Amino acid sequence: MLIGELAGRAGTSTRTLRYYEQHGLVEPRRDANGYRRYDEAELRVVHEIRALLAVGFGLDDIRPFVACLRAGNTAGHVCPDSVAVLRRKLAEVETYLDRLADVRDRLRGQLAQAIEEREIRCLKIH
Amino acid sequence: MLIGELAGRAGTSTRTLRYYEQHGLVEPRRDANGYRRYDEAELRVVHEIRALLAVGFGLDDIRPFVACLRAGNTAGHVCPDSVAVLRRKLAEVETYLDRLADVRDRLRGQLAQAIEEREIRCLKIH
DNA sequence: GCTTGCCTTGACGCCGGTGACAGGGCCTAG
DNA sequence: CTAGGCCCTGTCACCGGCGTCAAGGCAAGC
Numbered sequence: 001m002l003i004g005e006l007a008g009r010a011g012t013s014t015r016t017l018r019y020y021e022q023h024g025l026v027e028p029r030r031d032a033n034g035y036r037r038y039d040e041a042e043l044r045v046v047h048e049i050r051a052l053l054a055v056g057f058g059l060d061d062i063r064p065f066v067a068c069l070r071a072g073n074t075a076g077h078v079c080p081d082s083v084a085v086l087r088r089k090l091a092e093v094e095t096y097l098d099r100l101a102d103v104r105d106r107l108r109g110q111l112a113q114a115i116e117e118r119e120i121r122c123l124k125i126h
Numbered sequence: 127m128l129i130g131e132l133a134g135r136a137g138t139s140t141r142t143l144r145y146y147e148q149h150g151l152v153e154p155r156r157d158a159n160g161y162r163r164y165d166e167a168e169l170r171v172v173h174e175i176r177a178l179l180a181v182g183f184g185l186d187d188i189r190p191f192v193a194c195l196r197a198g199n200t201a202g203h204v205c206p207d208s209v210a211v212l213r214r215k216l217a218e219v220e221t222y223l224d225r226l227a228d229v230r231d232r233l234r235g236q237l238a239q240a241i242e243e244r245e246i247r248c249l250k251i252h
Numbered sequence: 253g254c255t256t257g258c259c260t261t262g263a264c265g266c267c268g269g270t271g272a273c274a275g276g277g278c279c280t281a282g
Numbered sequence: 283c284t285a286g287g288c289c290c291t292g293t294c295a296c297c298g299g300c301g302t303c304a305a306g307g308c309a310a311g312c
Contacts, residue, residue, distance in 0.1 A: 004258065014259085016300065033308060035259055055229050058298075077236045078243050086240065090233040093226060100223050103181050107216040110203045114212070117204050130288065140289085141270060159278060161289055184268075 001038045003028075010046040017046070023059050025049055025066050045069055048076045056093070061085050127164045129154075136172040143172070149185050151175055151192050171195055174202045182219070187211050 007014045020026045021036075026045060028036040045066055052062045064085055065076035073079065077086060133140045146152045147162075152171060154162040171192055178188045190211055191202035202208060 002259075013301080015302080018261090019300065033259075034261095035308085053299080055232065075239075078240045083237065083240050086233055086237050090230065090237065093230045093233060097223065097226050097230060100219060100226065104216065104219045104223060106181065107212055107219060111209065111212050111216065113201070114204045114209050128289075139270075141272085144291090145269070159289075160291095161278085179269080 001040070001042075003036045003038070006038045006043060006046065009043055010050065012046070012050065020046070020049060020059070025059060025063060041070075052076075057085075057089065061089065127166070127168075129162045129164070132164045132169060132172065135169055136176065138172070138176065146172070146175060146185070151185060151189060167196075178202075183211075183215060187215065 001009075003014045003017055007017055010017075017026065017036075021028070026038075026042060026049075028038045028042065031037050048065055048069055049059075049062055052065060053059075064079065064081035068079035068082050069076040071079070076082060127135075129140045129143055133143055136143075143152065143162075147154070152164075152168060152175075154164045154168065157163050174191055174195055175185075175188055178191060179185075190205065190207035194205035194208050195202040197205065199205060203212060
């Protein structure tokens with residue numbers, strides 16, 4: 001499978017695949033031309049990458065998952081390194097959730113206060 | 127007050143203040159030198175900007191708040207434009223919170239599954 | 253041989269807020 | 283007069299995951 005076909009089947013672009021390769025996530029063989037040649041397994045790898053990116057992982061975080069898949073596991077998140085990243089990310093997400101909840105509360109407070117002030121002004125006028 | 131003093135008092139840098147000016151958030155008078163001259167009110171404006179940035183607003187979102195303050199209001203969030211931005215941002219934050227909660231749940235699920243698989247393998251060995 | 257469509261590498265652009273320089277002017281104290 | 287400390291404008295760098303264009307090779311059908 002050449003890069004264009006893989007991109008089409010994975011729902012992404014050739015640019016993206018070359019970028020992943022540049023960052024050590026995919027390593028296709030090369031034809032005599034220099035053309036990249038991918039096998040079927042790489043399709044699953046690319047899907048894993050895209051799924052993890054969508055969840056908010058960075059390419060560096062994803063590397064262990066890819067290695068895990070390539071080591072023959074049925075899922076990328078069962079290896080120790082992947083689990084470590086999962087734990088770290090979960091912690092990050094949880095603290096970010098807390099911060100965001102604070103922000104939400106502050107915004108609600110400001111909105112409430114703004115509405116209240118508007119009513120006061122309204123009363124003063126009448 | 128010159129730019130360095132304002133930066134010091136606001137806990138930021140001169141670079142940052144010039145950047146805000148470039149984006150229409152602060153407009154100091156100029157001395158004959160060309161030096162920027164700020165009055166006390168600008169300090170409050172800069173504090174408002176930094177507070178909103180810290181909450182996750184962009185400079186464009188902040189502009190109405192600054193205008194509100196400069197119009198003589200005691201708080202930047204009591205004017206209609208500011209309230210509109212507040213509502214929009216609150217909605218954004220809430221949807222982002224939902225997405226992030228989903229992510230958290232997925233991460234927890236993957237972690238649980240990984241641990242489970244490890245136990246199965248452990249049982250197989252013994 | 254020419255066109256078409258795939259492939260290759262390389263490089264710039266984006267977004268947003270700031271750091272960090274370069275190269276120069278102003279002002280004050282010694 | 284000079285040194286040091288403030289100010290000015292302008293520009294490059296960063297981060298991350300790409301989009302997009304440039305300039306060129308390779309394969310296949312007419």
